Amino acid sequence: MKKRVGANSFLGKGVEFEGKLNFNGIINIGGxxxxxxxxxxxxxxxxEGGIIExxxxxxxxxxKGEVRGNIVADHKIEFRAPGKVLGNIQAPVVTMQxxxxxxxxxxxxxxxxxxxxxxxxxxxxxxxxHTILRLGSPSPDMREMHKNDILLTRLKLLVIMxxxxxxxxxxGKYRKEAxxxxxxxxxxxxAGRGAGTDDKSRKKMDFDHVxxxxxQLLATMAKGFAEGHPMGHFxxxxxxxxxxxxxxxxxxxxxISDIKFLKVA
Amino acid sequence: MQDVKIAVVGxxxxxxxxxxxxxxxxxxxxxxxxxxGFTAWNYLEGSDSPDIIFFSDVNMPEMNGLELLTKIKExxxxxxxxxxxxxxxxxxxxMELGADAFLAKPFNxxxxxNIVETLIVTD
Numbered sequence: 116m117k118k119r120v121g122a123n124s125f126l127g128k129g130v131e132f133e134g135k136l137n138f139n140g141i142i143n144i145g146g147x148x149x150x151x152x153x154x155x156x157x158x159x160x161x162x163e164g165g166i167i168e169x170x171x172x173x174x175x176x177x178x179k180g181e182v183r184g185n186i187v188a189d190h191k192i193e194f195r196a197p198g199k200v201l202g203n204i205q206a207p208v209v210t211m212q213x214x215x216x217x218x219x220x221x222x223x224x225x226x227x228x229x230x231x232x233x234x235x236x237x238x239x240x241x242x243x244x245h246t247i248l249r250l251g252s253p254s255p256d257m258r259e260m261h262k263n264d265i266l267l268t269r270l271k272l273l274v275i276m277x278x279x280x281x282x283x284x285x286x287g288k289y290r291k292e293a294x295x296x297x298x299x300x301x302x303x304x305x306a307g308r309g310a311g312t313d314d315k316s317r318k319k320m321d322f323d324h325v326x327x328x329x330x331q332l333l334a335t336m337a338k339g340f341a342e343g344h345p346m347g348h349f350x351x352x353x354x355x356x357x358x359x360x361x362x363x364x365x366x367x368x369x370x371i372s373d374i375k376f377l378k379v380a
Numbered sequence: 381m382q383d384v385k386i387a388v389v390g391x392x393x394x395x396x397x398x399x400x401x402x403x404x405x406x407x408x409x410x411x412x413x414x415x416x417g418f419t420a421w422n423y424l425e426g427s428d429s430p431d432i433i434f435f436s437d438v439n440m441p442e443m444n445g446l447e448l449l450t451k452i453k454e455x456x457x458x459x460x461x462x463x464x465x466x467x468x469x470x471x472x473x474x475m476e477l478g479a480d481a482f483l484a485k486p487f488n489x490x491x492x493x494n495i496v497e498t499l500i501v502t503d
Contacts (some may be wrong), residue, residue, distance in 0.1 A: 214492075250488070251464075254484070257467065258466045259486075264486045265398045271488075289408045289409050332482075376501040377406075
Protein backbone atom coordinates (compact mmCIF):
# COMPACT_ATOMS: atom_id res chain seq x y z
CA MET A 116 0.00 0.00 0.00
CA LYS A 117 1.17 3.56 -0.70
CA LYS A 118 -0.04 6.44 1.37
CA ARG A 119 0.59 10.17 1.18
CA VAL A 120 -0.62 12.38 3.96
CA GLY A 121 -0.58 16.09 4.63
CA ALA A 122 0.04 18.24 7.66
CA ASN A 123 -0.86 17.21 11.19
CA SER A 124 -1.87 13.62 10.49
CA PHE A 125 -2.13 10.85 12.98
CA LEU A 126 -1.83 7.07 12.96
CA GLY A 127 -3.47 6.25 16.26
CA LYS A 128 -2.89 3.59 18.85
CA GLY A 129 -4.14 0.19 17.72
CA VAL A 130 -3.94 1.11 14.05
CA GLU A 131 -1.62 -0.94 11.85
CA PHE A 132 -0.28 0.15 8.47
CA GLU A 133 2.05 -1.66 6.09
CA GLY A 134 3.58 -0.10 2.97
CA LYS A 135 5.23 3.14 1.87
CA LEU A 136 4.33 6.31 3.72
CA ASN A 137 5.19 9.72 2.28
CA PHE A 138 4.13 12.84 4.11
CA ASN A 139 4.63 16.59 4.49
CA GLY A 140 3.95 18.49 7.69
CA ILE A 141 3.72 16.81 11.04
CA ILE A 142 2.63 13.24 11.56
CA ASN A 143 2.20 11.37 14.82
CA ILE A 144 2.56 7.60 14.85
CA GLY A 145 0.93 5.96 17.83
CA GLY A 146 0.17 2.64 16.12
CA UNK A 147 2.24 0.02 14.36
CA UNK A 148 3.76 0.87 10.99
CA UNK A 149 5.83 -1.41 8.72
CA UNK A 150 7.42 -0.39 5.43
CA UNK A 151 9.28 2.73 4.34
CA UNK A 152 8.78 6.32 5.45
CA UNK A 153 9.97 9.47 3.71
CA UNK A 154 9.20 13.18 3.72
CA UNK A 155 10.46 16.31 2.01
CA UNK A 156 9.53 18.59 4.87
CA UNK A 157 8.06 18.29 8.29
CA UNK A 158 8.48 16.18 11.39
CA UNK A 159 7.72 12.57 12.17
CA UNK A 160 6.73 12.03 15.79
CA UNK A 161 6.76 8.47 17.09
CA UNK A 162 4.48 8.62 20.09
CA GLU A 163 4.95 6.55 23.21
CA GLY A 164 3.57 3.10 22.41
CA GLY A 165 4.04 3.63 18.69
CA ILE A 166 6.18 1.10 16.80
CA ILE A 167 7.82 1.62 13.42
CA GLU A 168 9.55 -1.23 11.62
CA UNK A 169 10.98 0.68 8.73
CA UNK A 170 13.87 2.62 7.29
CA UNK A 171 13.10 6.30 7.66
CA UNK A 172 14.26 9.37 5.75
CA UNK A 173 12.73 12.59 7.01
CA UNK A 174 13.84 16.14 7.85
CA UNK A 175 13.14 15.79 11.58
CA UNK A 176 12.06 12.97 13.84
CA UNK A 177 11.07 12.90 17.51
CA UNK A 178 11.12 9.42 19.03
CA LYS A 179 9.09 8.65 22.12
CA GLY A 180 8.07 5.16 20.96
CA GLU A 181 10.07 2.44 19.26
CA VAL A 182 11.82 2.39 15.88
CA ARG A 183 13.36 -0.76 14.42
CA GLY A 184 15.23 0.39 11.35
CA ASN A 185 17.77 2.90 10.08
CA ILE A 186 17.05 6.61 10.31
CA VAL A 187 18.41 9.43 8.19
CA ALA A 188 17.21 12.88 9.23
CA ASP A 189 18.25 15.92 7.25
CA HIS A 190 18.02 18.21 10.25
CA LYS A 191 17.56 16.51 13.59
CA ILE A 192 16.88 13.28 15.45
CA GLU A 193 15.48 13.82 18.91
CA PHE A 194 15.18 10.98 21.43
CA ARG A 195 12.76 11.49 24.28
CA ALA A 196 12.17 9.04 27.12
CA PRO A 197 11.13 6.25 26.83
CA GLY A 198 11.96 6.25 23.13
CA LYS A 199 13.97 3.37 21.73
CA VAL A 200 15.79 2.81 18.44
CA LEU A 201 17.31 -0.40 17.16
CA GLY A 202 19.23 0.63 14.05
CA ASN A 203 21.76 3.08 12.66
CA ILE A 204 21.02 6.77 12.78
CA GLN A 205 22.40 9.72 10.87
CA ALA A 206 21.67 13.44 11.20
CA PRO A 207 23.44 16.78 11.67
CA VAL A 208 22.04 16.97 15.20
CA VAL A 209 21.15 14.11 17.51
CA THR A 210 19.81 14.77 21.00
CA MET A 211 19.03 12.14 23.58
CA GLN A 212 17.02 12.58 26.75
CA UNK A 213 17.88 10.34 29.67
CA UNK A 214 15.59 7.35 29.69
CA UNK A 215 15.73 6.95 25.92
CA UNK A 216 17.72 4.03 24.54
CA UNK A 217 19.62 3.43 21.34
CA UNK A 218 21.33 0.37 19.90
CA UNK A 219 23.25 0.96 16.69
CA UNK A 220 25.74 3.33 15.15
CA UNK A 221 25.36 7.09 15.15
CA UNK A 222 26.83 9.40 12.54
CA UNK A 223 26.56 13.13 12.33
CA UNK A 224 27.45 15.35 9.41
CA UNK A 225 27.28 18.96 8.36
CA UNK A 226 23.79 20.16 7.49
CA UNK A 227 23.26 21.06 3.88
CA UNK A 228 22.91 24.69 3.07
CA UNK A 229 20.28 24.28 0.37
CA UNK A 230 16.92 22.62 0.76
CA UNK A 231 17.12 18.85 0.82
CA UNK A 232 15.52 16.85 -1.96
CA UNK A 233 14.17 13.40 -1.22
CA UNK A 234 16.68 10.79 -2.26
CA UNK A 235 16.75 7.07 -1.91
CA UNK A 236 17.49 6.00 1.64
CA UNK A 237 20.21 3.49 0.80
CA UNK A 238 21.87 6.00 -1.50
CA UNK A 239 21.68 8.58 1.22
CA UNK A 240 23.55 6.37 3.66
CA UNK A 241 26.34 5.80 1.16
CA UNK A 242 26.55 9.39 -0.02
CA UNK A 243 26.84 11.07 3.36
CA UNK A 244 30.17 12.35 4.51
CA HIS A 245 31.72 9.80 6.83
CA THR A 246 32.09 11.32 10.25
CA ILE A 247 32.61 10.26 13.82
CA LEU A 248 30.34 8.93 16.52
CA ARG A 249 28.92 12.04 18.15
CA LEU A 250 27.14 12.01 21.47
CA GLY A 251 26.33 14.46 24.25
CA SER A 252 24.78 17.90 24.09
CA PRO A 253 23.75 19.50 20.80
CA SER A 254 26.19 22.21 19.72
CA PRO A 255 24.13 25.21 20.90
CA ASP A 256 23.95 23.74 24.42
CA MET A 257 27.61 22.85 24.76
CA ARG A 258 29.49 24.15 27.78
CA GLU A 259 31.89 22.94 30.44
CA MET A 260 30.37 20.59 32.99
CA HIS A 261 29.47 21.90 36.42
CA LYS A 262 29.57 20.10 39.72
CA ASN A 263 25.78 19.75 39.68
CA ASP A 264 25.88 17.97 36.28
CA ILE A 265 28.16 15.36 37.79
CA LEU A 266 26.22 15.09 41.04
CA LEU A 267 22.91 14.20 39.40
CA THR A 268 24.62 11.71 37.09
CA ARG A 269 26.38 10.09 40.04
CA LEU A 270 23.05 9.59 41.79
CA LYS A 271 21.57 8.03 38.64
CA LEU A 272 24.58 5.76 38.36
CA LEU A 273 24.05 4.69 41.97
CA VAL A 274 20.44 3.81 41.09
CA ILE A 275 21.68 1.70 38.14
CA MET A 276 24.27 0.01 40.38
CA UNK A 277 21.59 -0.84 42.93
CA UNK A 278 19.13 -2.13 40.33
CA UNK A 279 21.84 -4.32 38.82
CA UNK A 280 22.64 -5.76 42.23
CA UNK A 281 18.97 -6.46 42.97
CA UNK A 282 18.63 -8.29 39.67
CA UNK A 283 21.72 -10.40 40.36
CA UNK A 284 23.90 -8.94 37.65
CA UNK A 285 27.55 -9.98 38.05
CA UNK A 286 29.67 -7.72 40.25
CA GLY A 287 33.42 -8.11 39.81
CA LYS A 288 36.27 -6.64 41.81
CA TYR A 289 36.45 -3.31 40.02
CA ARG A 290 32.69 -2.91 39.87
CA LYS A 291 32.61 -3.27 43.64
CA GLU A 292 35.31 -0.64 43.94
CA ALA A 293 33.38 1.67 41.61
CA UNK A 294 30.17 1.22 43.62
CA UNK A 295 31.92 2.01 46.90
CA UNK A 296 33.61 5.13 45.48
CA UNK A 297 30.39 6.36 43.91
CA UNK A 298 28.39 5.72 47.07
CA UNK A 299 30.93 7.62 49.17
CA UNK A 300 30.96 10.50 46.71
CA UNK A 301 27.16 10.72 46.58
CA UNK A 302 26.87 10.54 50.38
CA UNK A 303 29.47 13.24 50.78
CA UNK A 304 28.00 15.59 48.17
CA UNK A 305 24.40 15.25 49.28
CA ALA A 306 25.16 15.64 52.99
CA GLY A 307 23.56 18.86 54.16
CA ARG A 308 22.60 19.88 50.65
CA GLY A 309 19.84 22.48 50.47
CA ALA A 310 17.13 23.33 47.97
CA GLY A 311 17.23 25.98 45.30
CA THR A 312 18.74 25.53 41.87
CA ASP A 313 17.47 26.88 38.60
CA ASP A 314 17.65 23.65 36.69
CA LYS A 315 14.29 22.03 36.00
CA SER A 316 15.39 18.47 36.61
CA ARG A 317 17.01 19.45 39.84
CA LYS A 318 13.99 21.45 40.92
CA LYS A 319 12.01 18.24 40.77
CA MET A 320 14.47 16.73 43.20
CA ASP A 321 14.00 19.69 45.51
CA PHE A 322 16.21 18.41 48.21
CA ASP A 323 13.90 18.24 51.13
CA HIS A 324 14.92 16.46 54.23
CA VAL A 325 13.25 13.14 53.35
CA UNK A 326 14.80 12.97 49.93
CA UNK A 327 18.21 13.74 51.33
CA UNK A 328 17.87 11.01 53.91
CA UNK A 329 16.78 8.57 51.21
CA UNK A 330 19.88 9.38 49.17
CA GLN A 331 22.13 8.92 52.20
CA LEU A 332 20.42 5.61 52.92
CA LEU A 333 20.85 4.45 49.32
CA ALA A 334 24.56 5.30 49.48
CA THR A 335 24.91 3.33 52.72
CA MET A 336 23.02 0.36 51.28
CA ALA A 337 25.07 0.39 48.05
CA LYS A 338 28.32 0.53 49.96
CA GLY A 339 27.05 -2.30 52.15
CA PHE A 340 26.23 -4.70 49.35
CA ALA A 341 29.43 -3.84 47.48
CA GLU A 342 31.45 -4.64 50.61
CA GLY A 343 29.68 -7.98 50.87
CA HIS A 344 27.55 -7.28 53.91
CA PRO A 345 24.65 -9.73 54.28
CA MET A 346 21.49 -8.61 52.48
CA GLY A 347 18.45 -10.63 53.38
CA HIS A 348 15.00 -10.48 51.83
CA PHE A 349 13.83 -7.45 53.80
CA UNK A 350 17.03 -5.47 53.25
CA UNK A 351 16.73 -6.10 49.53
CA UNK A 352 13.09 -5.02 49.64
CA UNK A 353 14.08 -1.85 51.49
CA UNK A 354 16.79 -1.19 48.90
CA UNK A 355 14.27 -1.72 46.09
CA UNK A 356 11.76 0.63 47.71
CA UNK A 357 14.42 3.25 48.15
CA UNK A 358 15.57 2.92 44.54
CA UNK A 359 11.96 3.30 43.38
CA UNK A 360 11.41 6.38 45.52
CA UNK A 361 14.56 8.12 44.30
CA UNK A 362 13.98 7.09 40.66
CA UNK A 363 10.52 8.60 40.82
CA UNK A 364 11.76 11.77 42.51
CA UNK A 365 14.34 12.42 39.82
CA UNK A 366 12.13 11.05 37.00
CA UNK A 367 14.73 8.47 36.11
CA UNK A 368 13.42 5.31 34.49
CA UNK A 369 16.35 3.64 32.77
CA UNK A 370 15.85 -0.11 32.39
CA ILE A 371 19.02 -1.99 33.15
CA SER A 372 17.95 -4.79 30.82
CA ASP A 373 18.80 -2.35 28.01
CA ILE A 374 22.41 -2.07 29.20
CA LYS A 375 23.91 -5.19 27.68
CA PHE A 376 27.45 -4.92 29.02
CA LEU A 377 26.27 -5.08 32.63
CA LYS A 378 25.44 -8.74 32.10
CA VAL A 379 29.14 -9.53 31.79
CA ALA A 380 31.68 -8.87 34.53
CA MET B 381 38.66 -6.37 24.87
CA GLN B 382 40.64 -8.74 27.07
CA ASP B 383 43.95 -6.86 26.92
CA VAL B 384 42.64 -3.41 26.26
CA LYS B 385 43.37 -0.67 28.78
CA ILE B 386 41.24 2.43 29.09
CA ALA B 387 42.68 5.82 30.00
CA VAL B 388 40.88 9.02 30.95
CA VAL B 389 42.79 12.25 30.40
CA GLY B 390 41.71 15.64 31.74
CA UNK B 391 42.71 18.34 34.18
CA UNK B 392 39.24 18.75 35.71
CA UNK B 393 39.44 16.24 38.54
CA UNK B 394 35.69 16.15 39.19
CA UNK B 395 34.85 15.25 35.59
CA UNK B 396 37.82 12.91 35.25
CA UNK B 397 37.05 11.00 38.45
CA UNK B 398 33.42 10.66 37.44
CA UNK B 399 34.27 9.27 33.99
CA UNK B 400 36.82 6.91 35.56
CA UNK B 401 34.26 5.72 38.10
CA UNK B 402 31.55 5.14 35.53
CA UNK B 403 33.87 3.34 33.10
CA UNK B 404 35.31 1.19 35.88
CA UNK B 405 31.78 0.05 36.70
CA UNK B 406 30.87 -0.50 33.05
CA UNK B 407 33.86 -2.65 32.11
CA UNK B 408 34.87 -4.04 35.51
CA UNK B 409 38.54 -3.24 35.16
CA UNK B 410 41.04 -0.68 36.36
CA UNK B 411 40.91 2.63 34.50
CA UNK B 412 44.04 4.72 34.00
CA UNK B 413 43.82 8.41 34.85
CA UNK B 414 46.05 11.26 33.62
CA UNK B 415 45.75 14.96 34.30
CA UNK B 416 47.24 16.17 31.03
CA GLY B 417 48.14 15.00 27.55
CA PHE B 418 51.87 15.07 28.16
CA THR B 419 51.64 12.55 31.02
CA ALA B 420 49.32 10.34 29.00
CA TRP B 421 51.63 10.42 25.99
CA ASN B 422 54.66 9.56 28.12
CA TYR B 423 52.77 6.61 29.57
CA LEU B 424 51.81 5.41 26.11
CA GLU B 425 55.37 5.67 24.83
CA GLY B 426 56.75 3.78 27.81
CA SER B 427 54.04 1.15 27.91
CA ASP B 428 54.12 -2.36 26.55
CA SER B 429 50.36 -2.47 26.62
CA PRO B 430 48.98 -3.81 23.34
CA ASP B 431 46.13 -1.38 23.20
CA ILE B 432 44.80 1.62 25.04
CA ILE B 433 41.53 3.44 24.46
CA PHE B 434 41.74 7.14 25.32
CA PHE B 435 38.96 9.33 26.65
CA SER B 436 40.55 12.76 26.53
CA ASP B 437 39.42 16.24 27.38
CA VAL B 438 40.52 18.92 24.92
CA ASN B 439 41.45 21.87 27.11
CA MET B 440 44.39 20.90 29.28
CA PRO B 441 47.76 22.37 30.26
CA GLU B 442 51.08 21.02 28.96
CA MET B 443 49.72 19.07 25.99
CA ASN B 444 46.07 19.61 25.11
CA GLY B 445 43.73 16.89 23.89
CA LEU B 446 43.99 17.78 20.22
CA GLU B 447 47.79 17.67 20.36
CA LEU B 448 47.57 14.31 22.11
CA LEU B 449 45.11 13.07 19.49
CA THR B 450 47.42 14.20 16.68
CA LYS B 451 50.43 12.42 18.16
CA ILE B 452 48.51 9.23 18.86
CA LYS B 453 46.94 9.02 15.40
CA GLU B 454 50.25 9.78 13.70
CA UNK B 455 52.08 6.98 15.45
CA UNK B 456 49.25 4.59 16.37
CA UNK B 457 46.43 5.21 13.88
CA UNK B 458 44.39 2.26 15.12
CA UNK B 459 44.17 3.31 18.73
CA UNK B 460 40.71 4.53 19.67
CA UNK B 461 40.47 8.14 20.83
CA UNK B 462 37.30 9.68 22.21
CA UNK B 463 37.47 13.45 22.62
CA UNK B 464 35.43 15.38 25.17
CA UNK B 465 34.80 19.11 24.99
CA UNK B 466 32.33 21.84 25.87
CA UNK B 467 33.44 24.00 22.93
CA UNK B 468 31.61 23.37 19.61
CA UNK B 469 34.68 24.54 17.67
CA UNK B 470 36.60 21.51 18.86
CA UNK B 471 34.16 19.05 17.27
CA UNK B 472 35.28 19.75 13.72
CA UNK B 473 38.94 19.79 14.72
CA UNK B 474 38.60 16.47 16.51
CA MET B 475 36.92 14.96 13.48
CA GLU B 476 39.60 16.24 11.11
CA LEU B 477 42.35 14.92 13.35
CA GLY B 478 40.88 11.43 13.30
CA ALA B 479 39.00 11.10 16.58
CA ASP B 480 36.80 8.01 16.76
CA ALA B 481 34.09 9.73 18.79
CA PHE B 482 33.22 13.17 20.10
CA LEU B 483 31.49 13.56 23.43
CA ALA B 484 29.95 17.01 23.68
CA LYS B 485 29.77 18.41 27.21
CA PRO B 486 27.67 18.36 29.21
CA PHE B 487 27.10 14.67 28.54
CA ASN B 488 25.07 12.24 30.59
CA UNK B 489 25.40 8.67 31.75
CA UNK B 490 23.65 7.21 28.72
CA UNK B 491 26.11 8.94 26.40
CA UNK B 492 28.97 7.14 28.13
CA UNK B 493 27.01 3.87 28.11
CA ASN B 494 26.53 4.28 24.36
CA ILE B 495 30.24 4.89 23.83
CA VAL B 496 31.05 1.76 25.84
CA GLU B 497 28.57 -0.34 23.90
CA THR B 498 29.63 1.00 20.52
CA LEU B 499 33.40 1.26 20.79
CA ILE B 500 34.57 -0.80 23.74
CA VAL B 501 32.35 -3.81 24.43
CA THR B 502 31.95 -5.36 21.04
CA ASP B 503 30.54 -8.78 21.99
